[in-house]
Amino acid sequence: MDCVFIEGLEVEAIIGVLDWERTVEQRLLVDLDLGWDNRRPATSGALEDALDYAAVAGVARDCLREGRFHLLETAAEELASVLNERFGVTYRRIVLRKPGAVPGTKSVGVTIVRGGEA
Numbered sequence: 661m662d663c664v665f666i667e668g669l670e671v672e673a674i675i676g677v678l679d680w681e682r683t684v685e686q687r688l689l690v691d692l693d694l695g696w697d698n699r700r701p702a703t704s705g706a707l708e709d710a711l712d713y714a715a716v717a718g719v720a721r722d723c724l725r726e727g728r729f730h731l732l733e734t735a736a737e738e739l740a741s742v743l744n745e746r747f748g749v750t751y752r753r754i755v756l757r758k759p760g761a762v763p764g765t766k767s768v769g770v771t772i773v774r775g776g777e778a
């Protein structure tokens with residue numbers, strides 16, 4: 661299966677379950693692997709046939725900022741739904757990292773995989 665990917669998208673968002681986390685934006689790092697048949701855009705050379713990673717990055721950022729989610733799990737599920745609705749992507753591997761959330765770690769977070777092959 662072909663994919664279009666985004667690695668290390670930085671998003672500042674309200675995210676977390678603790679009281680202080682509802683008042684201060686924190687940094688999320690987002691990795692996306694999105695199933696897409698890249699043969700058509702390869703042949704046509706047309707961006708319209710491609711999964712535009714710039715457009716995906718914008719939608720992902722808006723989703724995570726506007727959601728003001730409590731759990732990373734909720735954020736990841738909502739992002740998976742939005743990416744399916746907006747771009748018709750079926751296979752979605754989403755990694756959300758919250759750097760520095762737990763002392764002594766580089767980052768913590770969740771991974772979800774939804775859908776089958778493109």
Ligand SMILES: Nc1nc2c(c(=O)[nH]1)N=C([C@H](O)[C@@H](O)CO)CN2
Nearest residue numbers: 675676677678681730731732733761
């Ligand atoms: N599996 C999860 N565990 C925790 C989350 C989360 O979103 N998913 N969130 C928190 C707090 O918000 C954390 O960032 C600070 O302690 C704790 N555990």
